[in-house]
Amino acid sequence: MLKTLDDLLKEGVSGRTVLVRADLNVPLDGDRITDDGRVRAAVPGIAKLAEAGARVVVTAHLGRPKGKPDPAFSLAPAAERLGELLEQSVVLAADVVSEGAKSTVAGLSDGQVALLENVRFDPRETSKDDQERGEFARELAALVGPGAAFVSDGFGVVHRKQASVYDVARELPAYAGGLVLSEVEVLRKLTADDVDRPYAVVLGGSKVSDKLAVIEALLPKVDKLLVGGGMCFTFLAAQGYSVGGSLLEEDMVDTCKGLLAEAGEKLVLPQDVVVADTFAADAQTRTVAADAIPDEWLGLDIGPRTVEAFAEVLGEARTVFWNGPMGVFEMAPFAAGTRGVAEAIGKSEAFSVVGGGDSAAAVRQLGLAEDSFSHISTGGGASLEFLEGKTLPGIDVLERS
Ligand code: 3PG
Numbered sequence: 001m002l003k004t005l006d007d008l009l010k011e012g013v014s015g016r017t018v019l020v021r022a023d024l025n026v027p028l029d030g031d032r033i034t035d036d037g038r039v040r041a042a043v044p045g046i047a048k049l050a051e052a053g054a055r056v057v058v059t060a061h062l063g064r065p066k067g068k069p070d071p072a073f074s075l076a077p078a079a080e081r082l083g084e085l086l087e088q089s090v091v092l093a094a095d096v097v098s099e100g101a102k103s104t105v106a107g108l109s110d111g112q113v114a115l116l117e118n119v120r121f122d123p124r125e126t127s128k129d130d131q132e133r134g135e136f137a138r139e140l141a142a143l144v145g146p147g148a149a150f151v152s153d154g155f156g157v158v159h160r161k162q163a164s165v166y167d168v169a170r171e172l173p174a175y176a177g178g179l180v181l182s183e184v185e186v187l188r189k190l191t192a193d194d195v196d197r198p199y200a201v202v203l204g205g206s207k208v209s210d211k212l213a214v215i216e217a218l219l220p221k222v223d224k225l226l227v228g229g230g231m232c233f234t235f236l237a238a239q240g241y242s243v244g245g246s247l248l249e250e251d252m253v254d255t256c257k258g259l260l261a262e263a264g265e266k267l268v269l270p271q272d273v274v275v276a277d278t279f280a281a282d283a284q285t286r287t288v289a290a291d292a293i294p295d296e297w298l299g300l301d302i303g304p305r306t307v308e309a310f311a312e313v314l315g316e317a318r319t320v321f322w323n324g325p326m327g328v329f330e331m332a333p334f335a336a337g338t339r340g341v342a343e344a345i346g347k348s349e350a351f352s353v354v355g356g357g358d359s360a361a362a363v364r365q366l367g368l369a370e371d372s373f374s375h376i377s378t379g380g381g382a383s384l385e386f387l388e389g390k391t392l393p394g395i396d397v398l399e400r401s
Pocket of ligand 1: 025
């Protein structure tokens, strides 16, 4: 039986220490957070606990450090932003479960919040060895002491069988946070048999190989699958077109041929693309038909005719899921495709879900109104794996506990 944060609040948390797993894996430029969406999404759960008098110990990861402390992956920027949003100071412990963490936790008063340093600074967090992860999870549980509880609210990591996501939920009374619950509720609508149709999915991002499983899972369910981003060039190559210097996964061409044959008219590829003579914001650019990409030039965005065609499908859809940018939106000359698709989804009456760190970041960085989408997921891999129908260890463990 899945217990929730609300159940925990009813039990009473005043004076108790609560360990919260959040996903604070935000994009950084140096030590500046370029998209704080995940920090904002973590705030309501933490705030509820602090307001109810809990001593809140947050654990999270940033990036993929090599299992040892590395200042480039410190959670310091996230601690600062969390403090601003919570309007109270958030102490960042000097380490994960050692002396720094112990003294930080010991110094907490009721209603205060501390953040442990990047949990992936300890190699046991991501270990494949159950014993090692279990031992680390017991250290995390011991850190928060007897009587403590665990709230799992890092939706973006629930697909990871890692100590602070999975094993610790077996060491402490475990509860699902509001973010995890709301994400699951939304994504369930996208996998329901009675999904509102037409159902359109837009996929972008760089690699077909990353999206293969979700394409295979979604193809039988959707009415249209619109493909843009770097991954579209492997599909264009599978159609027999030359893609110049564009991103190409040679070893996926045959797979893409198979998918095109299976999908028929469901799968829609770009008709035109924006090409550049080099991968740079000040490159020379042209818009060309998808079957006329000049040698040496690289496709870095979908073209305006494609945006129009995609927008027409999206305008008629009743359910939309979008994952992955349509081009290199971080560079202004290649942002129009992502912007156009995002605006078309925003305008449509459809139940619309934006999934994936990059597409969510694109919505915010391009200054688009977040409330024009029904839901912006904090999960990248997690939302894709959910749609693929995979068991998510971080949720499974809560359901079993
Ligand atoms: C994400 O960015 O999708 C999550 O924070 C998980 O990060 P990971 O892919 O490094 O496990």
